[in-house]
Amino acid sequence: MELAIDGGRPVRESLLGYGRQSISDADIQAVTDVLKSDYLTCGPAVERFEDDLKRATGAPFVTSVANGTAALHVACLAAGIKPGDEVIVSPITFAASANCVLYCGGTPVFADIDPDTWNISPERVKEKITSQTKAIVAVDFGGVPVDLDALRALCDEHDLVLIEDAAHSLGSFYQRHPVGSIADMTAFSFHPVKTVTTAEGGAVATIDEGLAQRIALFSKHGITREESLMERSPHGGWYYEQLELGYNYRLSDIQAALGISQLARLPEFAARRRNIVAGYNKAFSDISEVQFQYDPHPDETVRHLYCLEFDTDALGTTRRFIFNALRAEGIGVNVHYLPVYQLPFYEHLGYDQDACPNANHYYDRAITLPLHCCMSDEDVADVVEAVRKIVSACKKERQ
Numbered sequence: 001m002e003l004a005i006d007g008g009r010p011v012r013e014s015l016l017g018y019g020r021q022s023i024s025d026a027d028i029q030a031v032t033d034v035l036k037s038d039y040l041t042c043g044p045a046v047e048r049f050e051d052d053l054k055r056a057t058g059a060p061f062v063t064s065v066a067n068g069t070a071a072l073h074v075a076c077l078a079a080g081i082k083p084g085d086e087v088i089v090s091p092i093t094f095a096a097s098a099n100c101v102l103y104c105g106g107t108p109v110f111a112d113i114d115p116d117t118w119n120i121s122p123e124r125v126k127e128k129i130t131s132q133t134k135a136i137v138a139v140d141f142g143g144v145p146v147d148l149d150a151l152r153a154l155c156d157e158h159d160l161v162l163i164e165d166a167a168h169s170l171g172s173f174y175q176r177h178p179v180g181s182i183a184d185m186t187a188f189s190f191h192p193v194k195t196v197t198t199a200e201g202g203a204v205a206t207i208d209e210g211l212a213q214r215i216a217l218f219s220k221h222g223i224t225r226e227e228s229l230m231e232r233s234p235h236g237g238w239y240y241e242q243l244e245l246g247y248n249y250r251l252s253d254i255q256a257a258l259g260i261s262q263l264a265r266l267p268e269f270a271a272r273r274r275n276i277v278a279g280y281n282k283a284f285s286d287i288s289e290v291q292f293q294y295d296p297h298p299d300e301t302v303r304h305l306y307c308l309e310f311d312t313d314a315l316g317t318t319r320r321f322i323f324n325a326l327r328a329e330g331i332g333v334n335v336h337y338l339p340v341y342q343l344p345f346y347e348h349l350g351y352d353q354d355a356c357p358n359a360n361h362y363y364d365r366a367i368t369l370p371l372h373c374c375m376s377d378e379d380v381a382d383v384v385e386a387v388r389k390i391v392s393a394c395k396k397e398r399q
Ligand SMILES: *Cc1c(COP(=O)(O)O)cnc(C)c1O
Pocket: 067, 068, 069, 070, 093, 094, 096, 097, 139, 165, 167, 168, 189, 190, 191, 200, 201, 202
């Protein structure tokens, strides 16, 4: 069959996006109800959303914030990251995982990924630890939790703070413990392509009460009314103190209401995503030229992304060609991610472009396929058909 990129008939007429939100009538009703209520921000919906997140993540403390980037920023602030400090970060992630360190004046240090899980490798992390290292920002790539046991052991041994960037992994479990209940601090994002959305939104979960107080402080201007935290005796009921230089990173009640309603649908989202991932894995397991993400416990994972690594050498082609060919077939593929140190801003900071060979190898071959809860079984079949079509065309060309 002729490829659409060469003028053939595409697998589908309309482009299937790689990610999108699923909004129900109940979600819309929840937002409308808040708009008619007394509080658009700083109201009861925010508190309820945080309580629901505590239940979903098993974390004793959760603070909702404006977005996932703000969550990572306040986590670094709460960890006390300052100029001169080094923080070890996964290179295969969204820029925010490293930018949060720079916001605090710290230095991101990239440790290479594992070639099978595409998560940061604890062995490579270990090699990067110096006397300046203060924390690790570990990303659960695609929703598959990082090796938290190994990272925890390194953090305990070297007195480091473990920050888990769980923007992809809300709802996932690590050894039967929900993501959010394990690392010192766990950052979530509720951007529309993520599993649960509040349009823009995020949260920081923590298992430590002291960190929880600092997270709350830094996300609300550094201001507190809490008597136990205030240094001087209250002047009266109006009195508050600013103890730190914080930010206005609050989530509104409008967003929180959407979050409450969406979070109630997490089991439905998780089941559908698992079902699509299982279908993809089954379909691609007999194509030796593609590799999917290794996940030791797929039944415990809620996947945000489904990426494939194409063996471009065996296929005698480039990732760019496969990407363009899939787009021409009507499959809205994407790439996650350009290694952070390859972004011009980081390159100009002088990062060694060859320090993480596994990350570079992965990036040169990676393509993200559509994965979201609005996909039908036919959509999934279209994606599989398009990948098969392109792989066979490349192989035929080689013969
Ligand atoms: C989405 C994402 C973020 C940032 O979240 P926003 O809500 O968009 O600010 C951070 N890290 C990773 C890995 C992400 O995918």
